[in-house]
Amino acid sequence: MKLITAYIQPHKLNDVKEELYKAEVYKLSVTNSLGCGQQKGYTESYRGVDIEVNLLKKTRLEIAVNEDFVQRTVDAIIRGARTGEIGDGKIFVTPLEECIRIRSGETGKEAIG
Amino acid sequence: MKKRIALTLVVVGLLFGGGTLFAQDASTADTIKLYKQAFDMIWMVMAAALVFFMQAGFAMVETGLTRAKNAGNIIMKNLMDFSAGAIVYWAIGFGLMFGADSGGILGVSKFFLVGADPATYRDWMFQVVFAATAATIVSGAMAERTKFSAYLIYSVVVSAIIYPFFGHWAWGGGWLGQMGFHDFAGSTVVHSVGGWAALAGAMLLGPRKGKYVKVGGKTVVKAIPGHNIPLAALGVFILWFGWYGFNAGSTLSGTDLSIAHVAATTTIAAAAGAVFAMFTSWVWFGKPDPSMALNGALAGLVAITAPCGAADPIGALIIGIVAGILVVLSVEFIDKVLHIDDPVGAVSVHAVNGAWGTLAVGLFANPANIDGVSGLFYGGGLHQLGVQAVGVLTAFVWVMATGLILFAILKGTIGLRVTSDEELRGLDTGEHGMEAYSGFQIFTTM
Numbered sequence: 001m002k003l004i005t006a007y008i009q010p011h012k013l014n015d016v017k018e019e020l021y022k023a024e025v026y027k028l029s030v031t032n033s034l035g036c037g038q039q040k041g042y043t044e045s046y047r048g049v050d051i052e053v054n055l056l057k058k059t060r061l062e063i064a065v066n067e068d069f070v071q072r073t074v075d076a077i078i079r080g081a082r083t084g085e086i087g088d089g090k091i092f093v094t095p096l097e098e099c100i101r102i103r104s105g106e107t108g109k110e111a112i113g
Numbered sequence: 114m115k116k117r118i119a120l121t122l123v124v125v126g127l128l129f130g131g132g133t134l135f136a137q138d139a140s141t142a143d144t145i146k147l148y149k150q151a152f153d154m155i156w157m158v159m160a161a162a163l164v165f166f167m168q169a170g171f172a173m174v175e176t177g178l179t180r181a182k183n184a185g186n187i188i189m190k191n192l193m194d195f196s197a198g199a200i201v202y203w204a205i206g207f208g209l210m211f212g213a214d215s216g217g218i219l220g221v222s223k224f225f226l227v228g229a230d231p232a233t234y235r236d237w238m239f240q241v242v243f244a245a246t247a248a249t250i251v252s253g254a255m256a257e258r259t260k261f262s263a264y265l266i267y268s269v270v271v272s273a274i275i276y277p278f279f280g281h282w283a284w285g286g287g288w289l290g291q292m293g294f295h296d297f298a299g300s301t302v303v304h305s306v307g308g309w310a311a312l313a314g315a316m317l318l319g320p321r322k323g324k325y326v327k328v329g330g331k332t333v334v335k336a337i338p339g340h341n342i343p344l345a346a347l348g349v350f351i352l353w354f355g356w357y358g359f360n361a362g363s364t365l366s367g368t369d370l371s372i373a374h375v376a377a378t379t380t381i382a383a384a385a386g387a388v389f390a391m392f393t394s395w396v397w398f399g400k401p402d403p404s405m406a407l408n409g410a411l412a413g414l415v416a417i418t419a420p421c422g423a424a425d426p427i428g429a430l431i432i433g434i435v436a437g438i439l440v441v442l443s444v445e446f447i448d449k450v451l452h453i454d455d456p457v458g459a460v461s462v463h464a465v466n467g468a469w470g471t472l473a474v475g476l477f478a479n480p481a482n483i484d485g486v487s488g489l490f491y492g493g494g495l496h497q498l499g500v501q502a503v504g505v506l507t508a509f510v511w512v513m514a515t516g517l518i519l520f521a522i523l524k525g526t527i528g529l530r531v532t533s534d535e536e537l538r539g540l541d542t543g544e545h546g547m548e549a550y551s552g553f554q555i556f557t558t559m
Contacts, residue, residue, distance in 0.1 A: 011537035014323065032554050045546045057554075 001096040001112060002070050006061045007035060008081040008089040013059050016080030023076040025063060033060040039087035058089065064096055064112050152367030154231070157239050163358025164242040168195050168249060170352030174411075175253040177345025178404060178457045180337065182539025183257045184549035190252040190264055195245040197265060198272030202244045207237050210244075210277035210285045217288035220281050239362065243303050246359070247276045250307030253457035254315045257337075258322075258536050261544045263523045271310060275515050279306055279508055294504040295478070295486045295497070297375075298363035300419030300470035305508045308464025311455070313516030318529055320454030322536055334449050337456070342403055349407045353383055356414045360421045374482070375421045378429035379414065382421075385433025386413020386440070393441040405441055411462045412440035416470035419501075420477055423486045428477030435473075436466045468505045475501040 008016055013030065020028065034055040041054030065073050074091055082088055101111040172191035176184050198206075204225055212220030223229070226237060248271045255264070282289040283302045296302050326333045339345060361376045390409020394402035416436035417429055424432060443461035447453050455461070475498025478488035487493025523529050530536075535543035542548060 034554075042542075043546070044542060044548065046551070 001099060001108070002065055002067065003094045003096045004061075004063045004065060004070070004073055004077075004091060005094070006063075006077050006081070006089060006091040007033065007037075007058045008061065008077070009083075009087060010057055010059045012081045012083070012088075016061070016077055019076040019080035020063075020073070023072045025065070025069065025073050025076060027063065029062045031060045031062075033058050037087070037090065056087070064099055066109055066112055149368050150232075153365075154235055154367075156367030156372075157235050157362060157365065160358035160362025161239045161242050163355045164239075164246065164362065165355075167242075167246055167352050167355035167359065170348045170350075170355055171246075171249045171252070173344050173348025173351060174407070175256055175348070175457050177341040177343070177348060178253070178339035179256045180539070181340040181550055181553075181555045182541055182548075184340070184541065185547055186261065186540035186544050187252065187256060188549070189261065189545065190256075190259075191249055193265055194248045194252060194268040194272075197268045198245050198248045199241050201269050201273040202241050202277075203237070205273045206244055206277040207240060209274070210280040211236065211240065212285075214281070214286040217286075217291060218281070219278060219287075220285050239365075243299060243359075244272050244276050244280075246299075247303045247307040247310075248272050250304065250459050250463045251311040251314050254311035254455045254459040255318055256456045257540065258530055259314075259318060260528055260531050261540070263527055263529050266523060266527075267314070267519060270519055275310065275512060275519075276303075276306055279511055282507070283504060289504050289507065292503065293485070293497070293500050295423065295474050295483070295501070296419045296471055296504065297422040297474075298360045298418045300415060300417075300467040301504055301508045303467075304415045304418060304463040305467030305471070305505065306512050308460050308462070308467055309509055309512035310516040311459045312453070312464055313513055314520050315453050315455050315460065317517065317520040317524055320452065321456070322533060324454045325452050332452060334452070339404065339456075345404065345407055349410055353410060353414060356383070356418075360418055364422070371422060371482070378421045378424055378426060379417050381426055381429040382417030382433030382436065383410050383413040385430050386410050386416065386437040389434045389437025390441050391437075393438045397441060397445070405444070408440050408444065408458045408462055409437040412436040412466040415463055415466040416473060418467070419470045420474045423474055423478035423483045423488070425477070425479050425482070428473075428479070428488075428490075432470060432473045432477060436469060439469055440466060468509075471505050472498065472501050475499070 020026075035058050036054050036056060039056065041052055041056060044051045044053055061077070063073055070093060074093070077091055098107060099111040100107050168191060172188055175191065176187045179187060207226070208222060208224035209220050212222035212224065215221045223233065226233065229237070248268050251267065251271070252264070280302050281287045283294055283296055284290060321337060324335055324337060326335055356379060357376055360379045361372045364372050364375060387406050387410035390412065391401045391406040394400070394405040413433035413436045416432050417424070420428065420432060440458065440461050443465045444455075444458045447455055447460055453460070474486065474488060475495075476488045476490055478486045478493065478497060479491045480487040480493065487497060489495060489498055520529060531540060531543055
């Protein structure tokens, strides 16, 4: 079991969701996040005074999958989120020790699927 | 007339009864004239202030019904269409609309308020807020994707030229008014003019990204929910409040005893509009929809604006009911059939119901209320209805033609629309380099 965590541009979420749906990945969590990477920030101004905004708004996806789904999930996220510009985001794949479905008490592979 | 004489007698009675200082050295007739002028002055300037406050209503309605990432841009558009519009209306617009008539087509004096007397200042004050109302209607229909600089230029042109020309034809002594066209407070002159300009703008601008999505050759209509319904509701209440200045103020005289009649018909139609838009949405969508009910109240107000003086309360009720049903059907038609993206329903509320209200004069005008204006249901035959239809059609043709030309020129020169990337990130950061809700985390994923 793996946990796939992806940081993407907020406005690419719909495209990513669409690609995941096509790849038959239907379960995901989405949260707002702030972060900075290679993409430099930008400046806003408030009443004539500049504000440096270097923590940019990003969207974080978390998807827990079985091994055989890892590659197609990663591919789907890339298809949806890639524009070729700096700031497209990153994907992290980490091992997942256990997964329990609260309603039924199922664990492991069944609980994820 | 009878009412005014009655009031005059009351004033005379008070003067003699009270034995004021004034009556001693001025003749009674002069005193009465002065009092009448004072009544007019107070009532019209106060009504102008009420109508001015409608700008706040428009700003709140439009902000509430659109997304958080564009809220600062909406506020700027509402502030600037009034501010820029007021200056050009002072310079050019008022003269074109209410200057000495030339051939029934345009006015040719009073530019820059040169040599204005107190009565002219009073009239300008009352008219400039009406011009701004027409201008600001467009902002909502073009929300969330229009270049700010293009919108500024539009504001100036509509307040300086498009609105005043039609206004002169109907109200400034022009050919429509001479025909007997009756638009008491501006269902057509103000609301339809703004509404048709909004339609022209929304058509040339195209829909917001993600509003109409092509799936397998079929266009799927997506909802883009507004971010603050309580703010939209506050806006509608403010508009309703300001409308008492808009309609009742259009009596144009503080000694006109039909002020209360106008306020009453206005209230009844707005209430009926809200109730029947709610019922229509309930039947159509399965639940009573708050934003449609809010649109319904505005639809009732727009529709009663032309017939508020001429119609009886029962007529006002029917006009409001039809407006409430019509606004929901029109929003559905424009969105789901025509695929024209109007985020706040401005075209349905102002253009469609402005046309309906203007035609309603030809149906529900009771000649007992206003001399010489008699609708079909009060034995007036089809004459008034025909004249009203000419006015409605003229507004459509004039505004659509000039509006499409104006927006096409803007599109071809400085550009009408922000870049796709800016639209996704929001116009607050893109156009103004700031955020309306700094310190809040906002989901801007669409």
